[in-house]
Amino acid sequence: MECIVHFEVQYKQETKELRGLIFLDEGEKPTEKDFLLMFEGMGYKLRLTDPENLVFTPIVPSSEYQRIRIRRLDTGEESYQEDRELKSLISNLLPKDSRPI
Structure with missing residues (x-):
């Protein structure tokens, strides 16, 4: 089964939205290792710093x-x-107090 991963790469001046692909067995969900291998194949060397929000940061400071x-x-x-x-x-566009017409 294919899993398309939609992610954003944040640079100092801009953010780019990209996609990656992970192949999984039927019914499986991607793991941290799957994500890291996908990113490594794309040239990103990362570590997972926020597992809840799936945020990765570079290993190389430069x-x-x-x-x-x-x-x-x-x-x-x-x-x-x-x-x-x-x-x-x-929610910002709708009126705060709703009243009958």
């Missing part, structure tokens, strides 16, 4: 990038993922 964060995983199955930015935008 790296051009500051961190990499995995945004979502796509295994081809339907899944719900809350879009925090959209939710925040909508």
Whole structure:
């Protein structure tokens, strides 16, 4: 089974959104080792610093990038993922006090 990894690479001046690919057995979920091997194959030497938010930082201090964060995983199955930015935008646009028409 293929797992498309959507991630962002944060540089000093910009953030780039990229994708990677991990091959898994049916029903498996990617592990830290899977992510590190994928990134290593792309030329990134990293360590996992925030497992809850899947944030990786470079091992080499002189790296051009500051961190990499995995945004979502796509295994081809339907899944719900809350879009925090959209939710925040909508909550700011809707009136605070709701009253009947």
